[in-house]
Amino acid sequence: MEEKKAHIKKLDQNRYIIEKHGNMNVDGIIYVNDELFQILGTDESIKQVENVACLPGIVGASMAMPDIHWGYGFPIGGVAAFDVENGVISPGGVGYDINCGIRLLRSGLNVKEIKDKIKDIIDLLYINIPSGVGSHRKDLKLTKEELKKVLKKGARWAVENGFGEKEDLEYIEDRGEMEGADPGCVSDKAFERGKDQLGTVGSGNHFVEVGYISEIYDKDTAEMFGLFKNQITVMIHTGSRGFGYQVCDDYIREMIKASERYGIYLPDRQLCCAPIESPEGKRYFYAMVAAANYAFANRQIITHWVRETFEKIFRTSSKNLNLSLVYDVCHNIAKIEKHTIKEGKREKEMLVCVHRKGSTRSFGLGESVLPEKYRNIGQPVLIPGDMGRASYVLCGTKKAMEETFGSTCHGAGRILSRNQAIKASKGRSISKEMEEKGIIVKASSKTTLVEEMPEAYKDVSKVVQVVHNAGISRLVAKIIPLGCIKG
């Protein structure tokens, strides 16, 4: 560790730099303050930032956000952009849960109107939305042909089939339909795994959570996002389920061979990759987009069941309850984007493939891909915390466009291993502790509950403070949880 720290310097209050050394093609930059840097000292994530910097065609720097922790291959919280002309694309740089992401719904409800109903809402959400391993609704089973349509159309498929409203699509990254999906690049195994898992939350850190806005930091932006103090919100965290895991595994195998063929040096085999423009690179991209669209459809279907749940509890239509989308963001994805790159004093526009592995897009004002309503302000950035503390809504910035390829953090980041969490929870009832805090938690697995206990995570408030201070996104509102369902 001491040797590794020899190359690390503090750049400013919110950033540390790992100066280029060894096989690194660029520097590494970690967005952390002193306090979070101290936590970093004990894990392997710094080495992972260095490893990513060794990949061909990397542009700018190998970056990590303050929620950085040890992943496999790329660090979690990692951002890396590769020149489309001579750079690579890596399935390990996206991860197994392709387009794992967050969706936030706002409502017209005030926290006072819901307090005595929260238990009923959580109970009914638990019945309506399959969560946990192997759980799925019997009324949603897709043929291969139908699944192909999901892969092409994403959230639009869901809306066309009665799950949600057309205007929902406007408020999803890429309108819930990334371009370039090719079901022909997806294996039969992925189809097999994907056919029963659409409309499921899954397990681990995935959830559906009801909360309320406890604080507003930026009144004007909050207003543009349709948020107000004490407003009830619903957050959905899930991704492409077994479909995405299979796509990733299939292509890692292919890329291990491809890396050899293209003579790419791999500091870690999980970083296997191929040139973006190579047949292998293109095939992976088309399959990854298919999985991303599966995930968009998944969150859209779950949204519909959230609305149905609220309609039943409040005995009125979800339109009357104003249950609408603030936004939906991906945090495990590779995107082809145009960015301005600084080369000494010169600036040039470049097409790059931005890998966000546990990182959220944070586009600032003026970006044409944003919904019209947000174009003059920047996109909503949705950052969940652990189940007991808080979540945040931030806004994308111009500075993120200049510094981080329009990227920011994605969550709190784990601090305790699962084993440590289990030890720390001995003799305690996590669900009871949550209840005492006024948070109703329903989980299908007791292990999940223990492993996901709040102290297993960094304090998300400290994480978002760093990205806010660094200017790569800015604080808009804080959400306090009232209850959630987990896998």
Added chain:
Amino acid sequence: MKNKKASKNTEIQRYKLLDHEADIRLEIYGNTLEELFSNAAYGIFQFIVDAKGKEAEKGKRIDIEGNGELLINFLNELLFLWDTEGFIPKEFSLKISRNKLTGTVAGCIFDPERCTIIKEVKAVTYHKFYLKEENGIYKAQIILDV
């Protein structure tokens, strides 16, 4: 060589859980490669489902080519069978030659009345993977994405 022979008769630990902030890191042991593969499958499923209440009831033929890493491919194949059929492996009869694995895995199908799900394992990754022989014992490290 002497050590190797001696260790073959010794009952060794099947796997050990090592620390990792986010995922599950296991070191797996075996007197033979086949034993190591069986122990790895056994170890992973200890984190996925508790099926002590059910005996093996059906066999699955397994043929894996060593495209990538044979052990990782084998384990991910078992995760696929679990995800799509609810198949829980219990007993292994494997044969490994060169970069090819053949054999049968006997197991049971998930029954919510008699089995308890523990957690979802997304995949077995290639990060920090190794498989080596040390003093006649085979050792491998795998990290699971959970």
